[in-house]
Amino acid sequence: MDDLTEMLKGTLEGCVLEIIGSEETYGYAITRRLNELGFADVIEGTVYTILLRLERGDLVRVTKRPSEKGPPRKFYALNAAGRAELAAFWAKWEYLSSRIDSLRESGK
Amino acid sequence: MDDLTEMLKGTLEGCVLEIIGSEETYGYAITRRLNELGFADVIEGTVYTILLRLERGDLVRVTKRPSEKGPPRKFYALNAAGRAELAAFWAKWEYLSSRIDSLRESGK
């Protein structure tokens, strides 16, 4: 699949929120998870910028823990504001995708 | 529905392509059509920048025609490259929405 970057704007952050919401995890693992989910071209730098944004926006709780396989990891979990943001993301996504599907129907 | 602008990046241009593809039309009417389709906050300036971009990218055929109700209108129709771009847009959209739906499923 060719370049999805423009289409990912606004949705990739929501995907990261969803992953964090389902399990406390860290940046490197989130990137690998996105890759295996089909977001093949998403790179670590992108995920880390999103995580820093979430942290600055006070949507996550961060816990630093040592790793057996390298430098220490920063584990992320959603707080109340993060869960609200995640719910808002899914509401927007449902709205947008229904609008787009109806546009496609009306067009033919 | 609150702000969709980030999520519209990459998709709004595709919506405009779809509208042009189904009927030769002009900027002001495209904006009204988007509004009634549920893209309520999309403003004329946004649509015109997209149309100029399509024109510069050689994806459309442009015909200027006088109007009974105001200044002359620029009518847009897809050319071969535009139709290819539209098909590519739908392919990307299907890919992305299927990935996101599967992410949501796997999360719960």
Place this chain on the structure above:
DNA sequence: CCCCACTACTCGGTGATACCGTGTAGCAGT
């Protein structure tokens, strides 16, 4: 023992996109 690979995070800068505000203009009705 040293280099390499993998893991793990940070940061400055880039390009693309939707949006905002303003300006220009034609036409119709009061």
Place this chain on the structure above:
DNA sequence: ACTGCTACACGGTATCACCGAGTAGTGGGG
């Protein structure tokens, strides 16, 4: 003459995903 609707163009802004380079910790092969 004034207001409102139609119709388009343009400079500037914010946000986002991405890129590139840098910093580190761990373990294995030559």
